[in-house]
Each structure stands twice: as structure tokens, then as C-alpha cells.
Amino acid sequence: MTPLSQSWPDAFSARYRDRGYWRGETFPAMLRDRAAAYPDRIAITDGGLRWSYAELNDRARRFGAGLLALGLRPGDRVLVQMGNIPAFFPAVFGIFAAGMIPVYALPAHRRTEVAHLAETSEAAAIVTQGRIGGFDHAGLGLSLAVAHVIVAGDTPEGAIPMETVAGDPATLPADPDPQSVAFLQISGGSTGLPKLIPRTHDDYIYSLRESAAICGLDRESVFMATLPVAHNFTMSSPGTFGALYAGARVVLCPSPRPDVAFPLIRREGVTITGLVPPLALLWLDAAEREAPGLSSLRIVQVGGAKFLPESARRVEPLLGCRLQQVFGMAEGLVNYTRLDDPDVVVTGTQGRPISQDDEILILDDAGNLVPDGMPGNLLTRGPYTIRAYHAAPSANARSFTEDGFYRTGDIVIRRPSGHLVVQGRANDQINRSGEKISAEDVEDLLLGHPDVFDAVVVSIPDSRLGERACAFIRPKGAPPRPADIRRYMRGREVAAFKIPDEIRFVHEFATTAVGKISRRQLRDMLRDEVLAEE
Numbered sequence: 022m023t024p025l026s027q028s029w030p031d032a033f034s035a036r037y038r039d040r041g042y043w044r045g046e047t048f049p050a051m052l053r054d055r056a057a058a059y060p061d062r063i064a065i066t067d068g069g070l071r072w073s074y075a076e077l078n079d080r081a082r083r084f085g086a087g088l089l090a091l092g093l094r095p096g097d098r099v100l101v102q103m104g105n106i107p108a109f110f111p112a113v114f115g116i117f118a119a120g121m122i123p124v125y126a127l128p129a130h131r132r133t134e135v136a137h138l139a140e141t142s143e144a145a146a147i148v149t150q151g152r153i154g155g156f157d158h159a160g161l162g163l164s165l166a167v168a169h170v171i172v173a174g175d176t177p178e179g180a181i182p183m184e185t186v187a188g189d190p191a192t193l194p195a196d197p198d199p200q201s202v203a204f205l206q207i208s209g210g211s212t213g214l215p216k217l218i219p220r221t222h223d224d225y226i227y228s229l230r231e232s233a234a235i236c237g238l239d240r241e242s243v244f245m246a247t248l249p250v251a252h253n254f255t256m257s258s259p260g261t262f263g264a265l266y267a268g269a270r271v272v273l274c275p276s277p278r279p280d281v282a283f284p285l286i287r288r289e290g291v292t293i294t295g296l297v298p299p300l301a302l303l304w305l306d307a308a309e310r311e312a313p314g315l316s317s318l319r320i321v322q323v324g325g326a327k328f329l330p331e332s333a334r335r336v337e338p339l340l341g342c343r344l345q346q347v348f349g350m351a352e353g354l355v356n357y358t359r360l361d362d363p364d365v366v367v368t369g370t371q372g373r374p375i376s377q378d379d380e381i382l383i384l385d386d387a388g389n390l391v392p393d394g395m396p397g398n399l400l401t402r403g404p405y406t407i408r409a410y411h412a413a414p415s416a417n418a419r420s421f422t423e424d425g426f427y428r429t430g431d432i433v434i435r436r437p438s439g440h441l442v443v444q445g446r447a448n449d450q451i452n453r454s455g456e457k458i459s460a461e462d463v464e465d466l467l468l469g470h471p472d473v474f475d476a477v478v479v480s481i482p483d484s485r486l487g488e489r490a491c492a493f494i495r496p497k498g499a500p501p502r503p504a505d506i507r508r509y510m511r512g513r514e515v516a517a518f519k520i521p522d523e524i525r526f527v528h529e530f531a532t533t534a535v536g537k538i539s540r541r542q543l544r545d546m547l548r549d550e551v552l553a554e555e
């Protein structure tokens with residue numbers, strides 16, 4: 022088995038410990054301590070079933086001991102593919118308690134991704150559920166080259182029902198080294214298959230402890246997981262793990278649709294939740310049609326992709342709570358707008374880093390520092406940003422500098438206050454005959470049109486211009502005419518080269534596994550069309 026590691030040079034580790042970031046906390050100890058401190062408080066609910074901290078800890082420990090009884094060993098990797106169901110938590114915390122390593126897959130992943138994750142992590146087992154949204158995940162698990170397939174709920178022949186995986190907690194090993202790898206998270210994967218991200222107990226717990234503080238979580242808070250639970254945003258910013266760290270309650274939402282999520286927020290008194298921009302637009306649209314009555318909700322976080330100012334300004338008036346923008350990545354660095362930032366900062370930036378020791382470099386393509394206010398490539402290193410992917414030498418050579426900075430692939434501007442404004446991915450920019458067009462800029466303009474629900478601008482290869490811009494528009498009702506859109510843009514007095522060369526209307530956008538709009542798919546489609554014409 023390829024060993025797992027994630028390490029920082031000694032001088033950095035010493036600094037991160039000295040400054041109190043890394044405190045030697047571990048996930049098994051975290052849950053055990055919370056269960057001892059407030060056994061009867063509710064940790065997890067799906068609106069029906071309720072597990073207290075003591076019950077969750079007990080279930081996790083019995084499940085972990087059950088994994089050992091199956092013959093699995095500490096250090097083994099266990100792939101987890103589950104939807105937003107309570108069983109996810111005893112599964113993951115049970116794997117931790119047994120000294121094993123969860124590897125997170127998202128429910129939207131299919132054979133290609135799941136087989137890739139199982140293979141690269143050398144998974145010895147998979148924990149999954151029968152069906153998620155009609156797809157047979159247990160069947161997929163059984164078809165993989167994995168020794169044990171454990172299933173929550175309806176279990177097919179050949180798989181092991183999760184409730185039968187139970188052992189004596191006395192057989193569990195001692196707590197792991199806080200510097201050791203706790204789990205493998207997966208990269209957002211804008212290119213190719215997801216890469217595996219080894220995160221340590223110390224580094225991840227630091228990021229979720231600070232995130233919980235930044236979001237003001239305490240034992241009275243109620244965090245709702247609206248996005249998939251296994252995604253890094255939902256898990257740690259501050260997410261379900263941050264909520265458990267703070268002794269708060271986690272509510273699992275089975276679907277992000279407003280007709281499911283709004284009643285659950287009202288019933289459970291949810292105080293905070295996180296969304297990706299396409300979902301935020303759906304919620305805003307629903308709230309515009311009928312007052313949502315979400316009086317318990319204090320914070321709606323939006324992140325994962327750029328939330329444009331035109332949309333951001335609608336959140337507080339329509340949902341009646343504070344907006345928090347979150348710009349994070351599973352590799353580490355997370356930025357938040359703070360709850361007391363001025364409104365223009367909250368609607369117009371993607372926040373600032375968690376830590377004083379998050380080092381930020383913004384470089385031009387030649388590797389020179391750019392001044393504040395100018396866009397450049399974001400590189401970062403710090404107390405919770407990885408120094409290497411697992412078993413990926415060529416990705417590591419591309420993604421990390423020699424002195425350990427992670428190349429995020431994001432283009433950002435830094436304001437003098439330290440807040441970052443994301444301009445897009447390095448490859449989102451449209452280079453139209455040398456004129457650089459920011460897709461986000463044009464999208465924000467398009468969102469101001471009264472008939473536009475959402476818009477995405479991508480490049481099309483062009484034999485004359487190099488690239489030209491195509492706007493995909495999801496209209497609110499009947500599509501306006503492209504000429505109306507162009508006239509509207511001219512009326513906003515923008516450079517003529519920013520007016521999209523092509524305008525197309527769509528009913529919906531293809532999305533990634535966590536629900537971000539997939540620009541890659543739109544670009545690929547256009548590229549295929551161009552190639553077909555040639």
C-alpha cells in the first residue's frame with residue numbers, strides 16, 4: 022500500500038504549533054470529547070431521526086470496531102459515497118475511530134470517478150447506500166475491485182448491511198498522531214479526474230475551528246447541509262464538522278430545492294447554511310415569488326464559484342439574513358467575508374483568508390508580483406494548505422512551486438484590505454484578438470437584464486480572432502431577442518469587445534458534482550461544433 026503523507030518543513034510546523042494553530046486535536050478525540058461534555062444534545066437530524074452526541078459517538082465506535090472485525094486494518098482506506106443521510110456520520114467517524122482513512126466521493130460520481138478514486142487510494146472497502154436519486158450505488162460498489170461493500174439501507178446480495186458492521190469499542194486502536202493524514206478529500210477537478218488530497222487531523226481541525234469562530238457558531242447554532250455532505254465546503258467551512266466541533270446541531274437536507282429546504286429550515290430553526298451560486302439563484306427566485314419566512318436563518322453562505330455582485334445584493338432583502346461569501350478549495354485556503362464587513366465588501370468580494378499565516382502571492386504570467394488592484398494568478402501556502410497531492414508526481418510538479426506554494430489556477434485581485442475578488446479561472450478568460458475579456462464581468466452585466474435568470478460566458482475558438490465570446494443565457498421566461506441583449510449592453514456603456522459575439526438561450530446548465538456550472542462542458546460543446554464545421 023502506498024504510504025500516505027502530508028508534511029510541512031520543520032520550521033513551518035514549529036511556527037504553526039507555536040502560534041496555536043495546530044493543537045494536537047484528532048477526529049476520534051473530538052467526537053468523544055463532545056459526547057462526554059454534552060451527551061444529550063442533538064448532534065445529527067434529518068428532520069425525523071435525531072441522534073444525540075452520545076449516540077453518534079457510540080454508533081461510530083461500534084461501526085469502527087466492526088470494520089476491524091471484518092479484517093480491515095488501521096491505515097486501510099475506505100471509500101465513502103453517500104448522500105445527505107445521518108449514516109454518513111457514524112460511517113466517517115467510525116472509520117476515524119478505527120484508525121482508517123475515509124476517501125470521499127460525491128453522490129454524482131459514477132463508475133469512471135468512483136473506480137478512479139478506489140484505485141488511486143487502494144481502497145479496501147466502500148461504504149455506500151442503496152440508491153441515491155434513482156442510481157444504484159450499491160450495484161456500482163459491488164462491481165468494483167474492492168474487498169468489502171457496506172451498504173446503509175436496502176442491501177443487495179453480496180454486500181454487507183451497515184447495521185451488521187458492529188464490534189466491541191474496546192478493540193479500537195489508540196488515537197492517531199495528529200500530524201498524520203486523517204482522510205483523502207478530492208480536488209474540484211476542473212481538468213481530468215479528481216486528485217486525492219491528504220489532509221491531516223491538525224491542519225483540518227484548525228481550519229474548521231477558525232471557520233466556526235468566524236461564522237459565530239456555538240451550541241445554539243443549527244447548521245443545515247444543503248450541498249452534498251462529502252464536499253469540502255459542506256464539511257469544513259464551517260460545515261458539518263465545524264458545527265460538531267462547536268457542539269451545534271447538524272440538519273441534513275435531502276434536496277436543495279426551495280420546496281424541500283425552506284420548510285426544513287422553518288421546522289428545525291436552521292441558523293446557517295451554504296449554497297453554490299446556481300442554487301442561491303433558485304432560492305432568490307422562490308423568495309421573490311413568495312416571502313419564505315426563514316426567520317431563524319442568520320447566515321446564507323455562497324461559494325464554490327463566483328457569486329456576482331448583481332445577485333449578491335439580492336440575498337439580504339429577499340432571504341432576510343446576512344450573506345457570507347466563501348472562496349475556498351479542498352487543497353486548503355478558505356476566504357470568508359466577515360459578518361461585520363461593510364455591505365459593499367460582502368457583495369463585491371470573496372472574502373479574506375482565515376489565517377494570519379495564509380501567505381498569498383498574486384503573480385503575472387511571468388511570475389512577477391502584481392500590485393494590489395491588478396489581476397494575477399493566486400498562489401498560496403499556509404497552516405492548512407497541502408504541499409502535495411497523493412501519488413501524483415506530475416500534478417505535484419505542476420501545482421506546487423519549489424518553495425511549497427500551491428498554484429490555485431484562480432485569477433484574483435487583492436484589495437488593500439486583503440479581501441480577494443475572484444476574476445475567474447486562469448482559463449476562463451477570453452482572449453479576443455488580444456483584448457482580454459473577463460467572463461465574470463460580462464456575466465454580471467447580463468444578470469442586470471430583467472429577462473436574464475443566469476448567464477455564462479465562454480470562449481469559442483475562432484480562426485480570425487483566436488477566440489470569440491459566446492454567452493449562454495438562461496432566461497426567466499420567454500427568451501428575449503439577442504438584439505435586445507446587445508442593445509441593453511450598449512446602453513450600459515461597456516467596451517464594444519465585451520458584447521458577446523454569440524448569444525444562445527438554454528433551459529438549464531450542465532453542472533459539476535457539487536452543482537457548480539460546468540464551463541468546461543459548454544466550451545467542449547462549442548469546440549466540437551467548430552471542429553465539425555472545419
Ligand code: J2J
Binds near residue numbers: 209253325326327355
Ligand atoms: C469563485 N470561485 C470559487 C468563489 C470556490 C469552501 C468553499 C468552496 C470550496 C470549493 C471549498 C469560489 N468564487 N467564492 O472547498 O472549503 C472555485 C475556485 C477554487 C475552486 C475550488 C470550501 N469558491 N471557487 O469550491 O475544491 O476556482 O472547493 O480554486 O471544489 O472553486 O473548488 P473545490
